Amino acid sequence: MTTGRLEAFSDAVIAILITILVLELEVPHEPEFAALGDLVPVFSSYVLSFVYLGIYWNNHHHMMVLTERVNGRILWANLHLLFWLSLVPFTTAWMGQNDFAAVPTAVYGVDLLFAAVAYFVLQRSIVVEEGADSTLAAALGRDLKGKVSPVLYIIGVSLSFAVPLAGLAIYVLVALLWLVPDRRIESSIA
Amino acid sequence: MTTGRLEAFSDAVIAILITILVLELEVPHEPEFAALGDLVPVFSSYVLSFVYLGIYWNNHHHMMVLTERVNGRILWANLHLLFWLSLVPFTTAWMGQNDFAAVPTAVYGVDLLFAAVAYFVLQRSIVVEEGADSTLAAALGRDLKGKVSPVLYIIGVSLSFAVPLAGLAIYVLVALLWLVPDRRIESSIA
């Protein structure tokens, strides 16, 4: 089976999640700048989650360029990733509406952690199908970022209980790590 | 007519349904773990429906790989399936928000039953078009799971009126039956 529909379905789900996020930005009743001020925490969480979903879409896109065929196991590993991503609008809203309180900020990180693990599992399932000597396996190499991220999320979640903004800073840091484009795959394609 | 647009449209509808489900998870006001506790019934129904929509997408995907052409009848059989699936967010929310009360749990099962029947009708329409000696017809074989599922749903619905959680257990059982990948089709493709 080719990757066409898996890509189309994932594109649709991520596109919907990214736009559902914006539904959590409640339209204020007062037509004043001050009303936007109250939205700052919700808006910042929105931006962070938009970037995260963008990163996942981007990496998913890059990975699929090097994937030739899929099987039932890969389809489910992909749905598993989409499951954790589908909770992002919920955790984002909970964190933003509560002004980065400890528990919601930790739960936000737990969701990111599960998504990262699900992405790793998806990647493994594809490498198994493509073979250890495939272009994808070579492009991934030691996959340092993929291995460091879960550790950072765990640190971020733990920190959130004590100093939520420090936990948040870790999540922002991981996002920045991934914003650097994945040159491995782009050079493999070339 | 080729299957491209039917697949794209179905992908989009199922992707939207799967993400609309999450809109029913109301963001709690308190930033405490206890607030998540109240969401357990709604969240469990969410997970079950996510898995069901995943199964439908997966099976639809497998079936379409072996489908070469579609006609007007197939397009409508597909829309008919999407209709029953489109009610899943509604029945899921009703069941979850009422803590698996008898009537909503039964109605949830009735929706699953109609979706299963609609899937069966769609499959028949495709087999008729492809021919009894097509790869799809061979891959489906006796279609045991397809025939047993409606019976199990009817049992689940009936049980729901007496012991809702027993009805729910049947729905979970059917989902597990289908989670086992459909090797018939994957081996036919190979």
Add this chain to the structure above:
Amino acid sequence: MTTGRLEAFSDAVIAILITILVLELEVPHEPEFAALGDLVPVFSSYVLSFVYLGIYWNNHHHMMVLTERVNGRILWANLHLLFWLSLVPFTTAWMGQNDFAAVPTAVYGVDLLFAAVAYFVLQRSIVVEEGADSTLAAALGRDLKGKVSPVLYIIGVSLSFAVPLAGLAIYVLVALLWLVPDRRIESSIA
């Protein structure tokens, strides 16, 4: 320019509209069958609009199979059609929540009328681009249904002010007319 993206965009918009419709079905608080009874008008409007959006998607799909290239004018004619379709969830909810009162039922028909006109305009723009001797022009023939529908909508809208259910009956009648598959195009493709 080929039709690929116009089809993908239209599929996505219609898929979203069809699923947004279901958001208007408010989840009742009581876990009783009686609660579903209250939903009957909303649910019936839902079914009617689902069928209408299905018809539009179906006809759009058939028409595009015979369309080879698009230009800027066609893209805008298509967006114009999508505009009137995008109002369907609004008019459906207004009609359903008000138990088929006169004004909302008439407005529902006005939206259907504009959508039908927009579809006609889109069809003309494509025939102009494809040429009067194209397969599409031949398949459409005199386009009787396309010409009768607006007349029927106008009758339905007028009737709605006096006897809303009679207006509604006309809308149902037009839907039934279109449910009969468009054999002209299917036989042209063959």
Add this chain to the structure above:
Amino acid sequence: MTTGRLEAFSDAVIAILITILVLELEVPHEPEFAALGDLVPVFSSYVLSFVYLGIYWNNHHHMMVLTERVNGRILWANLHLLFWLSLVPFTTAWMGQNDFAAVPTAVYGVDLLFAAVAYFVLQRSIVVEEGADSTLAAALGRDLKGKVSPVLYIIGVSLSFAVPLAGLAIYVLVALLWLVPDRRIESSIA
């Protein structure tokens, strides 16, 4: 990397935004024409934003026809554009619900301004990748409309603080400028 998935993802996001807009049209409780009257400001903002999103989709579509390959930078430039577009339902609703008050009308224009800048950046990234002697670069020429629009938005935003409807008139004017089809690209394709 080819443009397929970037197009599919952008199509999905814009399609969802265009339909989310309609969710802001609150269904009135009274079944009277007068109830629609109250919706006029919200509805007019809806129409304007629908046209803007249609213009962006249309121009994006035209630009991508002349784009052969994408890289990580282009994917992010595209996500950046989608970010500003994703705020359109929010700014539209805020402006419409407050009857074109000064601040929301100015903020609406600021969002349009950022979207225009993001589109310009995306276009530049693609021209850099395609090369200065590419068909796209030739088709864009001096890109007068692209350079005049941000200036007009800034004028519109400034005017909004004094006379909101004058600001709005500028936004409408820019939309009209773009509604004129981009013949440069269509003739390049031909």
